[in-house]
Amino acid sequence: MKRAVFILLRNPLSVLGLALVGLVVLAAVFADYVAPFPDHKGAVVDFLNFNKAPEWPYLFGTDLVGRDILSRILFAYRISLTLGVVVLALAVPVGVTVGLIAGYIGGRTEFVLMRVTDVFLSIPPLVLAMSMMGLLEPSLTNGMMAVTVMWWPWYARLVYNLTRSEREEGYVLAAEVIGASRLHVMFREILPNCVPSILTKMTIDFGFVILIASSLSFLGLGVQPPTPDLGSMVAEGAKYLPDSWWLTVFPGLAILVVVFGFNLIGDALREILGVEQ
C-alpha cells in the first residue's frame, strides 16, 4: 500500500489526475453550495443577461436564456458521474460473469456466449447505443440502459481471455483436485486474479462512459432539457459558433477535464497493479 501511494505521488501526471477527478467530484456533490447560480440548473430565464461573454459574475458566460454556464456545468457533472457509476455497476458484473463462465466451462457454452458477445461487439458502439436510444424514448434512464448494453461485452471479452489463461494454472488444478465446485473455482479462485485488470479497465472506462453518454446527448438522444448535460450544451451552442464560442467551448472542455483525469489515474493504476495494456 505504501509503495502504491509512493508510485502515485511520484508521478506529477497521476497527481494531476487525482486533483482533477477530486475537484470534479467535490464540485458535483456540493454543486448547490459551490455554483454561483444554483437555481440555473432548471428552466430559469433571465433575458437581461442572455448570451453574455465570460465576465464577472458569469465566469464562463451565459446561455441564450441568460443561465450561467459554469453553474450548469457543475450540475451536469452530477448527471455524468451518476451515469458512470450506474453503467459500470450494471455492465461489469454481467460482463465478468459471462466471461468467467465462457472461459472456464468451455465447450458449447463458450461457443454460444462468445458468439453473442461478438454480435454486440460487431456493431459500432455508438451506433448500437444510438439505435437503442432512438427506438426507446430519449431519457436519462434509457441512456444508461443503452450505454450498459454496449459496455458489458468488453468485460466479457477481457475476463474470458484472462480466464482462459488462468484455467491452465496450477492453483486452479489444485482446487479442482480437492473437489472444489465450479462456482468456487470461478468466483473464489480465478476471479480474484482478474481483479487488477478489471479495476484498471473500470477506472479508464469511467471516463469513457461519460464521453459516450455525452456523445449520445450531443445527438439529442440522451438527457432531455432543461436538465443540464455537457453533450447537449455543446450541441445547442454549436449552432451559434463562432460568435458565442463560450456556449460550446466550456462544456466541451468540461468533458475533456473529467475524462482526462480518469485516464491519468487509470494509467497510474496500471503501473501500480502491474497490468499490461
Add this chain to the structure above:
Amino acid sequence: MSPVVRLLIKRIATSFIVLVGVSLLIFTIARVIPGDPARIALGPNASAEAVEALRDKLHLNDAFVVQYGYFVADLARGDLGQSLYSNRPVTADIAAYLPATLELVFFAGTTMILIGVPLGMLAARYRDRPLDHGIRLFTMLGVSAPDFVWAVILMLIFAYFLPIFPIAGRISDSFAVPPVTGFLTIDSLIAGDFAAFGNVLWHLALPAFALSFAGIGQSARLTRANMVETYRKPFIEMALAFGFPQGRIARRFAFKPSMIPSLTVIGLDLASMLGNAFLVEQIFAWPGLSRYGVAVILRKDLNAIVGTVLIISAMFLIVNIVVDLLVALINPRIRLSQRSS
C-alpha cells in the same frame, strides 16, 4: 489450400453468423418497442383503415418469425424496404449518403496510421525521456474528449480565428464534379480536375483530423507498448551487438513484429470511426450518413434504422476481416504454418 485462404473462408463464415445475429438483435429491438410505426408514419390525422392497411403492407400484423422471414427474403434480393420518412428504398438512401461517410472515415483512418504509428515508434525509442512524456500527454489528450469537442475546437482555431480551412461541406460551390462513384476524391480524379481534387482534400482536412485524434492516441500508445516489448527480445539485442544503427533496427527489425498485435486494435479503431463519424459530420455539416441516421432514429423509421445499422455493421465486419488477413500475411507463423506440417 493455403492457410491464408483457409483463414479467410473461416472468418467470412463466422462473420456471416455474426451478421445474422446483428440482424436478429436489431430487428428484435425494432419490433418490441412501444409505439406503432405505421401510426407514426401516417400522422395522428390518418384514418384507422389507412393505418391498418399500412400495418398489413409492412407485415406488422404477422407473427415475429414471419416478419423476420419477409425481412430475410427481401434482404436476399438486396431490398431493405421503403423508408417511411423519405418514401424511397432504404438502399437508395444509404447509397446516396454512404460514400461521403466512407471517404471521411478512409482519410481519418489514413491520418491515424500515418501519425499514430510513427509517434508510437518515436516514443518507444526515446522512452522515459521528455519526448516520450510529451507524446504520452498528447495522445492522452486525444482520447480524453469526444470527437465533436475536437471538431469544435479545431474549427474555431483553424477555420474562424485563422481562416486556413473551410468551415463546412465537402467541396466549394464553384466546382462541379460529375458524380460517378460518389467519392469526390475519386470522381474529381476521373474527371481529371486536379483543382477540384485539391479542394476536396482541403475540405477533408479538419473533419478527418478531428475524427482520427482519438485513434492517433490509441495507435501511438499501442505501438509504443509493443515496440518496448520487442526491444527486449534477443534478436534486437543481437542487432545492437552487431552495431546496426538505431534507426535501421527500429524500422527493419523491431517494426514488423511490433505491428502484429497493434493491427487488430487499429482495425477496431478504424471500424468504430464509422459510428463516431456521426459526431464529426454534425459539426462540419458533412452530407454523410449521420444526418440521415439521426433523422430516421428520431422518427422511428424502422426499415431505415435496421438497414443503416446492418450496413454499418457489415462495413465493420469487412474492415475486421481485412485486418485479420493483413495480420496473417505479415505474421510468418500463420502464413507459413502449413509448410512445416
